[in-house]
Amino acid sequence: MKIGRKFNQLHKSEYFHFIDNHKKYTDFNTLGMYRSICENEKLNLDDRIEIRDYANSTFGKTFNFYQLKDPKTNFDLTTLGMDLTQADARQLWDDIKVNQQKILAEKRIKHRNFGEYSKHNCGYANCPYNGLMIKQGSGLTENHMWFKEDKNQYVAKDKSARNKIQRKNIRHIIRDELDNE
Ligand SMILES: [Zn+2]
Incomplete structure (x- = not known):
């Protein structure tokens, strides 16, 4: 089965459906889904936060890995709705750097x-x-x-x-x- 549509054109309720049933859809792309949360113009801020949290309840480990794989997407989603000072943002980037090294240390044995x-x-x-x-x-x-x-x-x-x-x-x-x- 295929979704056959772009995530950034989905309605809020459809996200929940596709996340719940992601195994049934061969074209479900987890990173594409996460990226679309910030891009989808049908969503307001509360929707984005709700979908992010819902997605993380299923894909939390994957989302954590995005600190290495796609740090900007991880940062943008993590900071949704936050009123960050420049110092806050710096601190968050520093945290991501530390976590990247942890992820690398864990992956080191499996992937060269x-x-x-x-x-x-x-x-x-x-x-x-x-x-x-x-x-x-x-x-x-x-x-x-x-x-x-x-x-x-x-x-x-x-x-x-x-x-x-x-x-x-x-x-x-x-x-x-x-x-x-
Ligand atoms: Zn630079």
Whole structure:
């Protein structure tokens, strides 16, 4: 059986149905479902929080893993409805970084292929994502201008030096991290 529709077009009640019956639908994609919770324009904030919590009651372990696999989705969903200060957001990103290392330590024995992850380091000393493990091509590397105040402090910094750091760190794959433990 197939859902045959995009999650970001579903109504609230349909989420509950598909989560309850996800095993029956061959095209049920858990990450796609989670991502749509923030994107779906049919949902208001209370709906999003309710669906997130409901989904977590079934997929809590998977959601926890998204701290590594898709940290932005995990962060966006975790912070739904929260009025975060910049310090709060930093703290949450730091928590995610710690949890990423825990997840990696647990997965280490089972899976060896972590090469697609790399540590974020854009060269901005104050960047809240520094040290965050990011899957290459997941977007966060490019898309991290949410902390505009931080950014402005570093505008004068030499751009070529930053790019150099970025190129260097893109090669700093998780493998190094694991080997050095
Ligand atoms: Zn950055």
